[in-house]
Amino acid sequence: MLQRPRGTRDFLPDEMEARAEIEGRMREAARRFGYRPVRTPAFEELELFTLRSGPGIVNEMYAFEDKGGRALTLRPELTAPVLRLYVNEARVLPKPLRWYYVDDCFRYERPQKGRYRQFWQFGAELIGVDSAGADAEVILLADAALRAAGVQYELKVGHLALLRSLLVDLDETARRTVMGLLDKREMNALRDALTDLGRADLLGSLVALVGATTLDEAFAVTGPLPEEARLRELVALLEAAGLEYSLNFGIVRGLDYYTGMVFEGFAANLGAENQIVGGGAYRLAHLFGGEDTPSCGFAIGFDRVMVALGEVAVPHRTVVAILSTPEGAASAFRAAAALRAAGLRAELDLSGKGLGAQMTKAAKTADFAVLIGAREAEAGVVAFKNLSTGLQETLCLEDAVARAAGREVDAPGSR
Numbered sequence: 001m002l003q004r005p006r007g008t009r010d011f012l013p014d015e016m017e018a019r020a021e022i023e024g025r026m027r028e029a030a031r032r033f034g035y036r037p038v039r040t041p042a043f044e045e046l047e048l049f050t051l052r053s054g055p056g057i058v059n060e061m062y063a064f065e066d067k068g069g070r071a072l073t074l075r076p077e078l079t080a081p082v083l084r085l086y087v088n089e090a091r092v093l094p095k096p097l098r099w100y101y102v103d104d105c106f107r108y109e110r111p112q113k114g115r116y117r118q119f120w121q122f123g124a125e126l127i128g129v130d131s132a133g134a135d136a137e138v139i140l141l142a143d144a145a146l147r148a149a150g151v152q153y154e155l156k157v158g159h160l161a162l163l164r165s166l167l168v169d170l171d172e173t174a175r176r177t178v179m180g181l182l183d184k185r186e187m188n189a190l191r192d193a194l195t196d197l198g199r200a201d202l203l204g205s206l207v208a209l210v211g212a213t214t215l216d217e218a219f220a221v222t223g224p225l226p227e228e229a230r231l232r233e234l235v236a237l238l239e240a241a242g243l244e245y246s247l248n249f250g251i252v253r254g255l256d257y258y259t260g261m262v263f264e265g266f267a268a269n270l271g272a273e274n275q276i277v278g279g280g281a282y283r284l285a286h287l288f289g290g291e292d293t294p295s296c297g298f299a300i301g302f303d304r305v306m307v308a309l310g311e312v313a314v315p316h317r318t319v320v321a322i323l324s325t326p327e328g329a330a331s332a333f334r335a336a337a338a339l340r341a342a343g344l345r346a347e348l349d350l351s352g353k354g355l356g357a358q359m360t361k362a363a364k365t366a367d368f369a370v371l372i373g374a375r376e377a378e379a380g381v382v383a384f385k386n387l388s389t390g391l392q393e394t395l396c397l398e399d400a401v402a403r404a405a406g407r408e409v410d411a412p413g414s415r
């Protein structure tokens, strides 16, 4: 038997319906913030990601050469593609642009609970504004989408300027090493790396900064920075909005394009892969041939949302089973069409079994049964059964549709 590739999943209808329900709630949150959907190709030029996304993600890419010798890759994330789309097609549109997406990404990672090689992101990008208000809006949308989905999580907001200000003297490679170790909170390895760099003196202030929980504590470590006013404004906006979050200046983010505010969210019941959202302010448009454009965004790991939620109650929609004998078959198809036209889910029994067996099956899966045998077909009526009360009545098709739709009908025999 052939199996699906490692790190991928199949989804059966129950799970797809649960996913659609949650996705719908998150899309609705985006709509209420004025964000509109975009879609980009599943594969892109490899260079789109090698330009700035950072070595972590580049090593994890499903890169390949196509038959024309082009270097391509399945997208590992959607921020670079969406900014490429902006530069290609939307540079002249009035800003800011508020866009969101729900699409799959591909990363060659070691699969485990909550970590897959094909996974879905719900993300948003706010393009063309650079302000505390823009940072706040993006954080609040991420929070609204997670809350609409019903996820309990912890939100951490930080800013890269503070950490970078402590590391200004290091070269690019050394800074990346230090930030990578901080990201993973590998403090022993960090001490060793700083010692090797001859900068063991930095350890104390790095630890103090990562431990700071207020702006005052953080700026006491770094000294005054130009970003301070904007950060204070952001904090005031988030507090005015009543957002629950904490400040954390140890947030580094795995991708290399971030320039300022960064944030991450963690769900409690996810185990090791508990980061459910990540985002921040960044600049990419100028790398793709556009003007230097400030942007800010986030992506929520949609599969992690589903793991965090566990069982999802999908609202029940009425199911009508349509049972018939061979003489009633044509009428049964007509009845199904009428029910569907009224927006109801109508399922024809195609088993060819007797009405008794058809009814046994319907009782397990449907709310109502519409029975059409030779007698009903001849008389132009249907037998309509409410499968929860057991009540059965003979109705014209129009009244049966109304009953199934939950509408009142005239008493049988009154017309």
Ligand code: HAM
Pocket: 076, 077, 078, 079, 080, 107, 109, 114, 115, 116, 117, 118, 119, 120, 121, 123, 124, 125, 254, 255, 275, 276, 277, 278, 279, 280, 282, 296, 297, 298, 299, 300, 301, 302, 303, 304
């Ligand atoms: P990221 O942190 O690499 O950021 O991914 C965002 C989210 O995708 C993660 O927080 C996690 O929930 C989910 N995720 C990542 N890898 C996997 C995986 N292998 N399996 C399941 N879920 C995963 C970005 O991708 C940025 N583009 C976010 C962004 C948008 N920044 C600005 N705009």
